[in-house]
Amino acid sequence: MDEKILVVEDEKDIARLLDYNLKKEGYRTVLAHEGSSAALLAAKERPRLIILDLMLPGLDGLEVCRRLKMDAKTASIPIIMLTAKGEESDKVVGLEMGADDYVTKPFSVKELLSRVKAVLRRSAAAVEKLEIYRAGGLELDCSRVLVLLKGKPRNITAREFELLKALMAAGGKMLSREALLEKAWGLDASIEVETRTVDVHIGTLRKKLGAEGKRIVTVKNYGYRFES
Numbered sequence: 001m002d003e004k005i006l007v008v009e010d011e012k013d014i015a016r017l018l019d020y021n022l023k024k025e026g027y028r029t030v031l032a033h034e035g036s037s038a039a040l041l042a043a044k045e046r047p048r049l050i051i052l053d054l055m056l057p058g059l060d061g062l063e064v065c066r067r068l069k070m071d072a073k074t075a076s077i078p079i080i081m082l083t084a085k086g087e088e089s090d091k092v093v094g095l096e097m098g099a100d101d102y103v104t105k106p107f108s109v110k111e112l113l114s115r116v117k118a119v120l121r122r123s124a125a126a127v128e129k130l131e132i133y134r135a136g137g138l139e140l141d142c143s144r145v146l147v148l149l150k151g152k153p154r155n156i157t158a159r160e161f162e163l164l165k166a167l168m169a170a171g172g173k174m175l176s177r178e179a180l181l182e183k184a185w186g187l188d189a190s191i192e193v194e195t196r197t198v199d200v201h202i203g204t205l206r207k208k209l210g211a212e213g214k215r216i217v218t219v220k221n222y223g224y225r226f227e228s
Ligand code: CA
Pocket: 009, 010, 011, 053, 054, 055, 056
């Protein structure tokens, strides 16, 4: 897992409790005890998630949230706010500002951890949806499951799309036929698909991609790699 989480909380006991339990779950943690260092730390450390207490000395949590959302480096980092009873209006403002979720104090560690997991899962799905790979006149748009050649959609099959996605996502790294089979056929691969099938699909994919098809390079006796 090894995902980094920034905890912004001035109450030392709560900070320690969160730190301990997040680490126990396999996350890495970065701690900030006041608002003014939180935004800077977030920009420097680029955590996958921020747990932000609203009642902080100096800059309060809402102001920190506002700054995080205004800075391009930190705007996409999901935020879970920690609020106390009686901070209902702050909670609403925080959510309007772009915080993803909130937990009211006193909270159960178990509940907070399940919120953390849920937010991380959602944001990972959102990132995947935004995935676009480009090389020369070739563009692979994962959210729309679309391959564009010089801006024009090209008809390819779902398998061919998954193959091309695996190759482009590997960033030039060689992928074995077995690895490609697993990525493009997934569970279906267990029903007797031969690695030669990969070669056949790569062949048709290359043809459909025209000149850009040359980017799919054969690695003899092994598999393929994508040249961007
Ligand atoms: Ca506090």
